[in-house]
Amino acid sequence: MTDTEWLRLDRQICFSLHAASRAFNGVYRVILKDLGLTYPQYLVMLVLWEQGDLPVKALGEHLRLDSGTLSPLVKRLEGIGLVRRERSAQDERSVRVRLTEEGVALRERALEVPRRIMGATGFDLTEIAELRERLDRLTTALDAAALAEGR
Amino acid sequence: MTDTEWLRLDRQICFSLHAASRAFNGVYRVILKDLGLTYPQYLVMLVLWEQGDLPVKALGEHLRLDSGTLSPLVKRLEGIGLVRRERSAQDERSVRVRLTEEGVALRERALEVPRRIMGATGFDLTEIAELRERLDRLTTALDAAALAEGR
DNA sequence: ACCAATTTAGTTGTGCACAACTTAATTGTG
DNA sequence: CACAATTAAGTTGTGCACAACTAAATTGGT
Structure with missing residues (x-):
């Protein structure tokens, strides 16, 4: 070559x-x-719907995003009334992100999203699973390589 | 489900x-x-190395990026001396992006990038090709769907 | 020839990703 | 106990993506 x-x-x-x-x-x-959500905001909401209220730190671990990205994003979600940020009493450094009534309610309207996405891809469940497996393998390899290359 | x-x-x-x-x-x-390049800047350089000098419009078609993204990006490439922007004499609307000496020379140093990336993925050529085929199929389906959904 | 529609770049504003940094609280060690 | 190291969140600055817009040149229809 x-x-x-x-x-x-x-x-x-x-x-x-x-x-x-x-x-x-x-x-x-x-x-x-x-x-009324962006894609990254939707990712945050998906995690909150699935895991319940979480500190910003934990949210970041689920999504592999740091506070530099999450802090303003969560503030925007608070701005549109979907979550509230509450500083922990036990550990004053930690801020818990809590779903509001509206945040919980939005889940109902989000239920149709996955099916519409599946329809848009034209892939069936098997193909999706394969793609996902391959992407995850790729991500793992790339993350390791980025470390090795000395990020 | x-x-x-x-x-x-x-x-x-x-x-x-x-x-x-x-x-x-x-x-x-x-x-x-x-x-000294970002990933999108590298994409632009790859196209220029392959295709030679191009108007911003053509560059955007190759990369599916609009002028809102490309204009400032190309200006940055000009700022670091890799390209020059020259307004066309035939059509004053058009701006041709031309590689400078330094831009051409950088190609030599870029030749090692693909091999390092391949190493980082841990994928062989066959797997890469399969992944690429699948991603392209996905992109085509998604673009069509975005249109249908009424982008 | 004229003028409306189109085309090409560019600008502005919003949001995300990430590096580098700051601030404040907590933890661990001598 | 004291204080250095660590941790959580937030801030600042740069660059990209994209929508919506502007400015200027070109094209096409009548």
């Missing part, structure tokens, strides 16, 4: 992944507009 | 894709730091 071919291959891979990520984001953007 | 299970599945898929995208970005960030 020539150098030129390697670069072409890299362009193809980069582009495919970049484009897929943005396309996914685009479909969620359209579908989530009804709920 | 219950509603709860659907939401959990959606969280898993969203998370996998989101995480993979960010992990990929992270590895490229580390590897591209030596070249």
Whole structure:
């Protein structure tokens, strides 16, 4: 394989992944507009609906996001009335993110989202599972490599 | 499948894709730091190395990015001396992005990037090709769906 | 030839990701 | 106990993505 071919291959891979990520984001953007949520905000709400109230720290561990991303995002969710932030009494450093009535209620309207997404992908459950398995394997390898490369 | 299970599945898929995208970005960030490029800037350079000088419009078509993203990005590339922007004489609306000497020279140093990325993924060429095929299929389906959903 | 529609870049504003930093509270060790 | 190290959250600054818009040049229809 020539150098030129390697670069072409890299362009193809980069582009495919970049484009897929943005396309996914685009479909969620359209579908989530009804709920008034962005894609990352929806991710946070999914975790809260599933896990219940959590400190910002725990939320970050579930989503692999740091406070630099989460702090303003959670403030926006508070701004639209879906959550409240409450500083812990036991540990004054910690801030618990609590779903409001509206936040809990929004879950009902979110129930249709997964089915619409599945329809949009045109993939069946098996293909989704395979893709997910491959992506997770990729992520694990990449995270390890980023560490090894000395992030 | 219950509603709860659907939401959990959606969280898993969203998370996998989101995480993979960010992990990929992270590895490229580390590897591209030596070249002084961000991941999207590297994508632009890859296209220019492959296709030669292009108007901003054509660049956007190759990368599916609009001028809102490309204009400032190309200006930054110009700022670090890798490209020059030249307004076309035939069509004064169009701006051609031209590689400078330094821009051309950087290609030599970029040749090692693809191999390092391949190493980081731990995937072989076949797996990469399969993943790419699947991602492209996904992107096509998602773009069509975003249109249908009325983007 | 004229003018409305289109096209190409660019600008503005919002939100996310992340690095680097700050602040305040807690923990651990001598 | 005292104080250095750690931890949680937040802030600041840079860059990207995208929607909505503007400005200027070109095209096309009449």
